[in-house]
Amino acid sequence: MEEKLTMSVVPDLEVLFELADLFKVFGDSTRLRVMYALFDGELSVTAIADSLGMEQSTISHQLRVLRQNKLVRVRREGKQIYYALDDEHVEKIIQMGLDHVLE
Amino acid sequence: MEEKLTMSVVPDLEVLFELADLFKVFGDSTRLRVMYALFDGELSVTAIADSLGMEQSTISHQLRVLRQNKLVRVRREGKQIYYALDDEHVEKIIQMGLDHVLE
DNA sequence: TGAATATATGAATATGTGTTCATTTGTCAA
DNA sequence: TTGACAAATGAACACATATTCATATATTCA
Numbered sequence: 001m002e003e004k005l006t007m008s009v010v011p012d013l014e015v016l017f018e019l020a021d022l023f024k025v026f027g028d029s030t031r032l033r034v035m036y037a038l039f040d041g042e043l044s045v046t047a048i049a050d051s052l053g054m055e056q057s058t059i060s061h062q063l064r065v066l067r068q069n070k071l072v073r074v075r076r077e078g079k080q081i082y083y084a085l086d087d088e089h090v091e092k093i094i095q096m097g098l099d100h101v102l103e
Numbered sequence: 104m105e106e107k108l109t110m111s112v113v114p115d116l117e118v119l120f121e122l123a124d125l126f127k128v129f130g131d132s133t134r135l136r137v138m139y140a141l142f143d144g145e146l147s148v149t150a151i152a153d154s155l156g157m158e159q160s161t162i163s164h165q166l167r168v169l170r171q172n173k174l175v176r177v178r179r180e181g182k183q184i185y186y187a188l189d190d191e192h193v194e195k196i197i198q199m200g201l202d203h204v205l206e
Numbered sequence: 207t208g209a210a211t212a213t214a215t216g217a218a219t220a221t222g223t224g225t226t227c228a229t230t231t232g233t234c235a236a
Numbered sequence: 237t238t239g240a241c242a243a244a245t246g247a248a249c250a251c252a253t254a255t256t257c258a259t260a261t262a263t264t265c266a
Binding site for chain 3 (some may be wrong): 118127157158160161164165179181182183197
């Protein structure tokens with residue numbers, strides 16, 4: 001019942017802005033592809049770029065967005081930097097969206 | 104277990120574009136506010152605009168986006184047009200996002 | 207130290223998008 | 237039919253953003 005309560009109460013405008021910002025992160029196909037790539041485990045930047053057939057710079061820019069929104073975590077190993085999903089909600093949010101799209 | 108399967112399979116690029124488009128809809132605070140306003144039931148365009156303190160035109164433009172993405176349904180009654188949420192997933196998607204934002 | 211590799215970053219550009227203003231369309235009642 | 241009200245629409249503008257290119261930073265190894 002607690003959950004119902006948090007739903008019906010309209011959050012502060014500030015929280016709504018944060019919420020919109022979060023969904024903006026999911027609202028880009030490149031970032032979605034990156035997140036999907038990370039479903040199976042951590043990957044280096046080059047590995048992600050290669051698997052998507054996109055430029056390293058493009059991926060790096062988008063990884064920064066994911067980082068800033070605390071959706072991925074980073075780990076350095078030698079020259080490479082490995083990214084991994086860092087939020088239990090990511091898959092759930094994407095799945096909810098898919099449920100709608102595939103209705 | 105079926106659900107796990109749909110998660111791990113990367114959707115077609117086309118589906119990913121649709122998915123990104125869906126999240127774009129949630130990525131705007133005005134549209135989020137409109138959806139929140141409709142949590143309690145259907146409202147006319149003017150009622151929504153008044154409750155948010157925004158212009159009728161602005162709300163009308165955003166309602167069109169929600170309509171195009173099949174997130175609201177429409178019903179005419181005299182001069183007024185009533186909008187209501189038309190998807191079971193809307194509240195779930197927003198709740199998942201909130202869980203992350205409020206962590 | 208210097209070369210090679212991996213990643214990040216900044217500037218520039220093109221494209222997308224939210225709001226406003228003015229206008230149109232649709233409905234009802236006199 | 238005319239006037240009043242509700243909603244939708246289109247053009248214009250300002251602003252945000254994704255990608256590319258060039259370059260900087262960081263790390264390893266010879």
